[in-house]
Amino acid sequence: MAEYKLLKELGLDQPPTPADEMGVVEEFEMVREKYPQIPRTILLKEDVLRRGVTFTTAAIKEIQDLPVSYHVYILFQWHKMDETSGQKIPESIIFRDGTYTSVLLSPPEMDPYTIDVKDGEFWLFSEGEPIEEVFFDPAPRYFGKRTSKGRLMEEVLGHGRRLLYVIPVQHCYYWDKGDRGCKFCDMNYIAKHQLKIGRSVKLRKDPEDVYEAVYEALQEKGRHQEMFFTGGTNPRNDFQNEIDFNIELVQAVLKATRDATGDPNHHLPVFWVGPPLSKEQYKMVKEGGFTGYGCYFEIWGKEKFELVCPGKAKYCGGFDGFLERSLDAVEVFGRGNVCAGFVPGIEMAPPPYGFSELNEGVESALKGYKFLFQKGFVPSGTNWSISPGSYYYKIGATPPPLEFFAKYGLGRELLLEEYGKDICSDILSNQCYATYPEYQRLF
Numbered sequence: 001m002a003e004y005k006l007l008k009e010l011g012l013d014q015p016p017t018p019a020d021e022m023g024v025v026e027e028f029e030m031v032r033e034k035y036p037q038i039p040r041t042i043l044l045k046e047d048v049l050r051r052g053v054t055f056t057t058a059a060i061k062e063i064q065d066l067p068v069s070y071h072v073y074i075l076f077q078w079h080k081m082d083e084t085s086g087q088k089i090p091e092s093i094i095f096r097d098g099t100y101t102s103v104l105l106s107p108p109e110m111d112p113y114t115i116d117v118k119d120g121e122f123w124l125f126s127e128g129e130p131i132e133e134v135f136f137d138p139a140p141r142y143f144g145k146r147t148s149k150g151r152l153m154e155e156v157l158g159h160g161r162r163l164l165y166v167i168p169v170q171h172c173y174y175w176d177k178g179d180r181g182c183k184f185c186d187m188n189y190i191a192k193h194q195l196k197i198g199r200s201v202k203l204r205k206d207p208e209d210v211y212e213a214v215y216e217a218l219q220e221k222g223r224h225q226e227m228f229f230t231g232g233t234n235p236r237n238d239f240q241n242e243i244d245f246n247i248e249l250v251q252a253v254l255k256a257t258r259d260a261t262g263d264p265n266h267h268l269p270v271f272w273v274g275p276p277l278s279k280e281q282y283k284m285v286k287e288g289g290f291t292g293y294g295c296y297f298e299i300w301g302k303e304k305f306e307l308v309c310p311g312k313a314k315y316c317g318g319f320d321g322f323l324e325r326s327l328d329a330v331e332v333f334g335r336g337n338v339c340a341g342f343v344p345g346i347e348m349a350p351p352p353y354g355f356s357e358l359n360e361g362v363e364s365a366l367k368g369y370k371f372l373f374q375k376g377f378v379p380s381g382t383n384w385s386i387s388p389g390s391y392y393y394k395i396g397a398t399p400p401p402l403e404f405f406a407k408y409g410l411g412r413e414l415l416l417e418e419y420g421k422d423i424c425s426d427i428l429s430n431q432c433y434a435t436y437p438e439y440q441r442l443f
């Protein structure tokens with residue numbers, strides 16, 4: 001049997017328990033028992049992200065009349081099926097202890113959790129049994145308002161609990177010249193799908209619209225505390241066009257925060273999840289107004305990275321070039337101000353993209369985290385959702401067992417505790433589509 005040194009060091013090298021023959025509730029209970037140190041609601045969040053959800057007719061009908069925060073447009077990596085109903089789908093659910101989870105719609109073959117109404121309350125059901133009461137985030141007050149150009153503000157500015165986000169361009173150029181999009185990503189597909197079903201998604205944001213939407217959002221005092229930018233990338237001109245446009249937009253954001261608060265020194269923390277750049281470019285980005293940066297490796301290791309993210313590999317000097325440029329980001333922005341993004345779960349995509357052994361996949365990701373935490377990165381990313389339009393969906397990939405996420409999340413947190421004490425931070429902590437913020441509750 002192969003030996004996994006890092007898993008052993010962390011006390012996580014026990015062999016995985018086969019779950020293929022288990023029902024979903026049985027699998028959940030098995031993992032609970034095997035990893036009792038993980039709070040139930042954190043494990044539940046992992047499983048809700050893994051299996052997705054569906055709504056009963058009664059629940060979805062009731063939601064239509066509630067002022068809940070709903071999904072206006074989708075960037076990528078969201079539903080596990082095409083959503084065409086045109087109904088109001090809540091963006092997230094919140095458990096009683098505050099654990100905050102994405103609503104990823106999922107077809108029956110994925111064994112989704114069901115959201116139904118029980119005695120006037122919304123509950124999550126699994127195999128017909130009520131599991132947990134759920135609540136919805138109220139819609140921010142800027143939803144429903146329009147910019148002076150007539151655009152709905154929720155189409156300009158995304159919202160998730162206490163954070164705001166801007167998608168500067170919802171199109172990734174890695175697909176334009178050759179099929180070089182990341183294998184798990186559906187960005188260009190989902191942009192087209194949303195246009196097809198009649199959503200007025202503007203693929204390139206207008207700085208004036210962004211100014212007005214942020215100004216309006218900040219009228220709701222104390223609600224929005226951080227912001228990030230993310231979207232498709234454009235390698236032309238060594239990413240300079242993308243940098244210039246992002247700086248133009250962040251300047252609009254910062255002007256809006258100053259004007260809305262009346263405080264000339266007010267600075268909303270704004271992160272840009274972008275391509276790895278040169279040191280000079282990072283300095284430009286920092287001076288342009290961004291507080292931090294996100295370098296998304298997606299998967300660790302040269303071989304897997306170059307297979308899974310061929311566009312990133314081609315335009316950023318392969319894995320080694322990507323890593324070198326990411327390390328430069330920490331030098332410019334400082335320890336704790338640069339996120340290393342992964343897509344937990346893709347380590348178990350069919351080989352050669354992923355690994356065939358669960359422990360091998362977790363060990364590989366944890367080696368990456370160990371190195372990155374020592375270098376001052378903080379964790380970020382989105383749990384794998386196998387969405388239509390992605391390469392993995394087309395080849396019929398299936399999600400990893402729940403135990404994968406238990407080991408992964410626990411191992412990542414143990415490493416952060418050991419190597420990243422000075423960098424544990426709350427940046428991008430309001431994430432509904434990943435569990436790294438929740439695991440920080442353990443210590």
Ligand code: SF4
Pocket residue numbers: 076172173174180181182185186187231232233309311312
């Ligand atoms: S860089 Fe990769 S993950 Fe990001 S939008 Fe492009 S294809 Fe998708």
